[in-house]
Amino acid sequence: TFHVRRRAQSQLELAASYVSDAQYNRNIHFETSSQAIRLHKIYNHWAAQRVIYLFVLVDLLLALFEEPAVYLLPIWVTLSMELVCLLTFVGRLAHFSKIIPTKVFWRDAKNICLIITIMLTLIDMTVYWAVVITGHDTVRWSRVLRPLFCVNFTESRQLRRAFRNIRHTLPEILSVFVLFMFSVAVFSLMALKLFEKRNLTTDKGAPYFTNYLDIFFELYVLVTTANSPDVMMPAYNVSWGYSIFFIVYIIINTYTFMSVFLAVVYNNYKKHLKNEVRKLVFMKHRKMVEAFNLLKVQHGSEFIILEADWSQLVRIVAPEIPSAHRALLWRVCDEDQKGYVGQEAFIQLADLLNIQVVQMKERIHPLEVRMPSIYTSAVSQFIRRMVKHRGFRYMYDFIIVVNTIFICGDEANPYISEAEWVFLTLYLIEIMLKLYTYEPRVYFAKNQFWNWYDTIIVLAALLGTVINTALKSANGYSNQQILDIVFILRILRTVRIIDSFYRFRILLNTLLNLLPTMLTYAMLTVIVYYTFAIIGMEAFKGRIRFYGSNSSDPAANYCGNPALKGTQFAADGYCKNNFNNIIHSFILLVELTVVNQWHNILFDIKYKKKIWIYFVIFHVVVVIIFINIFIAFVLEAFFVEHSLARSAVETALEKKIQELGMGFYQPDGQLVDVTEMNENYSSIDDTKLETRLKFKIASISESTLLHADPRDPTHKSMQFFNKN
């Protein structure tokens, strides 16, 4: 048996790698030599990943210090920083190449893309350095490629998946876009034929609708509603009949086509997301089967894994799990207590490891452990009953209302600024009382949004107020920035009152459940913004200058660009809407996303065409695709919330699983299906799903009721648990 155990040890290591990959949804075809397995483990270590994230971030942030810079650093500093980043990336790639077979490495588009990007960046850096040293000016075009580092490292799976979804959605969007452009073109032709010979002028005296391309441009702007109703006014002033043309145009192009875009994006994004999830489930299943095959022993007619092997495997995969927890996991897998698991039960393991198993015993308050006599005394019990009483909540709701009235008052009044200390104290007392009553780990549970909110806001406000008071007594005046933050914190504190209204709480929870999904999505948006910002800076930097808000320089009236004299841009005081550094660029891009006034913001008479192309691409990518995905997420969140509110939670979940086609591989392994969704499907009902998982596990050992706070958002689901 010695020989068998030794063989099993190396196999255990390999199986552990498979399970770990399945657990984190990695899809790496690593080599099975023991050296490769060791390197694979290091490669996937969280610290190694964090280092790469850090250097990607540094690489992106270099834009702050490069020409056109927010804070200009010497070129050699930024270039050498970038070189360090690139070297790290090369190292990471080299490490990766050691893990997987050479053939696989060179067939992977991600790696090729990274290598090419690194090489191009190096070439660009060299050229740039050489050109700048000779005193000339040139473009650092490789900066546009930086977001590729964000996306193409193996650990950015989520981002890549989201991008892939968008890419798959493109063909259908394209066909709608072509039809939409055709519609705009036809309307432009009509407008040309209607107005060409009329010799109309705009209110600025410019000729109105005489050139096809100008009309096309104006009508495209009208789709974004940015020039409504100005574009219609000259025609409308002649006869109201012409306004029918514009109204029909708006109904068809602004309303119908924009809704169609939403529908197409929504439909396709959801569909492709479903496919991705299916693929992931399949991959995970395959990895687990491989691990199973390594460790299986024959038992009668079936293959099984013995408890000893299973236990050792888990110890290697997740050394941080305490043995009690591991025993619990084993009981979940081996429901019938047979001492071994079959393939079906074994495959669950990857998901079981992902579940944050809540300590299901009623936690004992640390104070009760340390000084039980005091904590269980009559006074202490009275205090705890009082805190749990609804009157306590009402009292603090009242305090919040009074606080709000004080905030609205004038800060200069000494009574009001003194009152702030009273309120701060009251809020601190509330938090402390609650921490006295509830077990701290329960109070600061992951889903206790408002407890976290209260604590962070109150502590930050306390800190701010103390610092401000200290500064004031030291220097005699307040620091404006700290004061600003303190003001905002004070007002944010009062927002908690929403939580006291059931309807608002439900609404807010729905929105809060969206946040995790939105994070991936927000990163995607930042990447797209970054690319557009870099392009914008290289193309349009320095063309518009901002002279400060109270400049007496006459050039300030036309933003230092004579071409802007007399334009709407200058008249509106938009000088700071420029591409002169990355922060300005980002803010400008937000303004373009909001769309209003974009045709004035981008007004640059000489470069109108170039800017138009820039905007149309931006409009399609950000406004038509990204904003619509955002809206689709919110819609989906409400549909799920809605169906959950009406029927039993479980039924809805089961239905949802069926809808997503997730009940496919594991007809009776519901747990796996649910966790699959929980981990991978970037949907909106994570907490809900988690609750169900808790339920599933909780049903094993009987007396395991989680302490349920009535203000806990999962409270309802827990009731459901109790009923069953």
Added chain:
Amino acid sequence: TFHVRRRAQSQLELAASYVSDAQYNRNIHFETSSQAIRLHKIYNHWAAQRVIYLFVLVDLLLALFEEPAVYLLPIWVTLSMELVCLLTFVGRLAHFSKIIPTKVFWRDAKNICLIITIMLTLIDMTVYWAVVITGHDTVRWSRVLRPLFCVNFTESRQLRRAFRNIRHTLPEILSVFVLFMFSVAVFSLMALKLFEKRNLTTDKGAPYFTNYLDIFFELYVLVTTANSPDVMMPAYNVSWGYSIFFIVYIIINTYTFMSVFLAVVYNNYKKHLKNEVRKLVFMKHRKMVEAFNLLKVQHGSEFIILEADWSQLVRIVAPEIPSAHRALLWRVCDEDQKGYVGQEAFIQLADLLNIQVVQMKERIHPLEVRMPSIYTSAVSQFIRRMVKHRGFRYMYDFIIVVNTIFICGDEANPYISEAEWVFLTLYLIEIMLKLYTYEPRVYFAKNQFWNWYDTIIVLAALLGTVINTALKSANGYSNQQILDIVFILRILRTVRIIDSFYRFRILLNTLLNLLPTMLTYAMLTVIVYYTFAIIGMEAFKGRIRFYGSNSSDPAANYCGNPALKGTQFAADGYCKNNFNNIIHSFILLVELTVVNQWHNILFDIKYKKKIWIYFVIFHVVVVIIFINIFIAFVLEAFFVEHSLARSAVETALEKKIQELGMGFYQPDGQLVDVTEMNENYSSIDDTKLETRLKFKIASISESTLLHADPRDPTHKSMQFFNKN
């Protein structure tokens, strides 16, 4: 048996009334006396309904001729016109009161509402007449009530249902709206605390963010994006940090909350629509059971209706149906040819009568009937084969492209204006050839959108061109309006090229399927616009004047209102955006719906608050509710289209029925369910459903293949029919 037959005759009349009510989804609890039944029949006659519609329309259109009028008529004319309308309404009500029991009449909120509206209108008319005759000026406030006539007559069921749905949706919208307003209020407070003491000014020199209500107003405007980025610029000019405040605001309020509104409206409107449809199905079922009970005879253990009774009943309900068609209907009901129908089969009748049964025999071309020798000759057959060949279509696609190029050319060129005649002739030849090849009733079938489109556009263009040429040769110059129309028709003709691309055809069909539903919805919008227009006119008329586009009057620069001197409104030349007559008001309301610049359009310094309330109500009703329902319809259309494209048509339909909970009352009467949807559920897949119905009927007699044009949008569904 004589006695039985006589008794049956009066019962037949009553049963026919029930069936008729069920057929048209009427829900009138009429009395069962034979006089009431006769009156009921007259009341529901299409002519009587058309008269009411006409007078409601006249009543609404009176706004064109009343102060502030498009074309002012003397007061006595409009007042007496209105009186005539009111008298008609009274007559209609009196008629209705004769049909239903008095108690029921007075319990019906619709009738009470109508009576009160009529009385109020009469009082207002009298007072107005008296005041005007004494030379004073007063408000005709009862005009706001006119849309009630549109909604409250029994025949406006669709409108009422739509309104009811919206009303049911309101509570949930309200709760989101309160939260949204709370959010705006909190942000306003933050803005006040941040900027109050900064002494900032806007680029117009006005103080920036110093007053809470002004800030609230500005931030509400920002939600509509109308003042982005202007509202941010002063703060942004001081420091880019402040722009974070505005970006967070936009993400939360403009994007998230507006998406939540869409989600809530979508969810609730759909839910309530489903309930309405369920109620309707139930009502229809009840009516049909009542009719059944009147005519049933016992047959063994079950009750049945004999063919003779059934046939007589159908003759009374639908005298226009030819006997062949009636026989067909009977065969559908009596599938097993037993000579009688049970209750289940009888209940289908109401829906069967609604189906436009397509003559399923291959129609014989009228020319073939008249001159068979010529029509079947070799030449004729060659022509027909040619027309059916895809080359014919390609040829005309090419002609359209050439035509487009000519249209883009300069009209003054004689070659180009002559070429127009050539193209017109070519298009006419195309239509005539097609009519020669296809049976006219097939060519002009209801769902042959493009055939109708072609014919109408080409004939109108022909007419316009002829009239224009005639006028030109008579007067020597063209009439500009006719020319405008001819130009537009020419361009519209070229749009048909979309139909040649499969993807675009699919897209367009999806949108076209929406049109019928949208009609009810458009009427609703017009009613809401009308109400707002009347209120707007009474409140704001004459305050802003338009002096013509080339006026030299100095007052033209500030629209005749000194308060507007130096405002953005005057600078933008918005003088015609006023409430000075109903047409201007409607156009203004469209501009407000598009939202952009609304804060400038409604700028009226003295009445800012009043106008703000007006806009916020308008914004909530039209932009938040109506536009979102519109978007919801488009989304729904695409979801249905999408699911139909992927799976078998039938499965999708069945699923849809299940989803809508329509398979509830008639577990095996699928036909009823489907038609219910077809008739009542103002959804989007009417043609699809109709196809299925045809299929159901078609399956009875074998050799009944509808002539399938490859360009026919139902072609695909017909293939499905063939397969089965």
